Amino acid sequence: MIEDKKQFEKEIVQLFQNELMISENNFKARNIKLKSFELEIIKKNNEDYTSEVRSYFLKNDDIIGIIECFIFYDGHPEATKTEFRKWFIEEIDHILKEGD
Known part of the structure; x- marks a missing residue:
């Protein structure tokens, strides 16, 4: 879905x-x-x-909506929130593992 991983990271960081x-x-509350x-x-x-990241995204519909709107703005509006959550969590896990 997102071809340029570095650009993806920058956009996600900006959203956060x-x-x-x-x-x-x-x-913010948990430092x-x-x-x-x-x-x-x-x-x-x-x-x-x-697991904190996973848990946060599964519980916070507002930020999921913000990121979902950004990611799927130009081409994948048919993706459901459940599909999006699963994909997004996998992407976050992948980025975190590459940073180790």
């Missing part, structure tokens, strides 16, 4: 940054932050951040 600036959400233009999530404790 915008969301963090405009709302008091779980990421989860974004660093530069890599999708790195930093927490003060040793919990598994991948």
Whole structure:
């Protein structure tokens, strides 16, 4: 779906940054932050951040809607939210694994 991974990362990071600036959400409340233009999530404790990301996206319809609107604006409006969540979580996992 997204051919240019670096551009994908930048766009997703920008969406997260915008969301963090405009709302008091779980990421902000739990000291989860974004660093530069890599999708790195930093927490003060040793919990598994991948499961935190998964859990956050499954519960937060607002940010799913924002990102879904951005990603599917030019070509895949037939994708359901469930399909989108599954794909998005897989993409996030892939990006996080490549950053290790």
